[in-house]
Amino acid sequence: MALCVAVVSKENAPKYVASLNPEDELQIQYEIHSSIDFVEEKLKTGKKDMRELYLGLLYSTENHKVYGYVTNTKVKFFVVIDSSNLLLRDNEIRFVS
Template identity: 60%
Template structure:
């Protein structure tokens, strides 16, 4: 069972790291078009596989968020639902960082 868990973890690491490369490419292409226009934070579908779909979002301060969704699920999410998830995640992140008791670099956990 541990071997299966570590195989899945490696698969996720690979998927997320590959997606981050796509995020960098999209940021550079947007940056070259208009340097001051970063209003569109949602990057869309980054990396589809047979098992998962990976979506990306970048904040104005270059913080990158990645959401991995199962492709085989019966529920297909629309772009506006994914955008909404990212906006809520971004808002929660901002609230956490603005907390005076948060230590920068500390692992983020949910209570």
């Protein structure tokens, strides 16, 4: 189940964060900010003409997994999923555009 959805600007400022569980919101925001570092690393090591915008699994803890998508204008989308009862594999999770 998706616990949180976040939109982050190209300047890495959070524009929208929606969380289902207010008690875990601070932990989830930390995981999103940690994921931004992985996105920046993937964008620096990637080709200039990057065709694959879905970045896949960015950050994982024992309870949560963070998946990311970046647009060609560098706006980032994150989904935090509860991994304690996750039945899907990492390669089966895709963003539908």
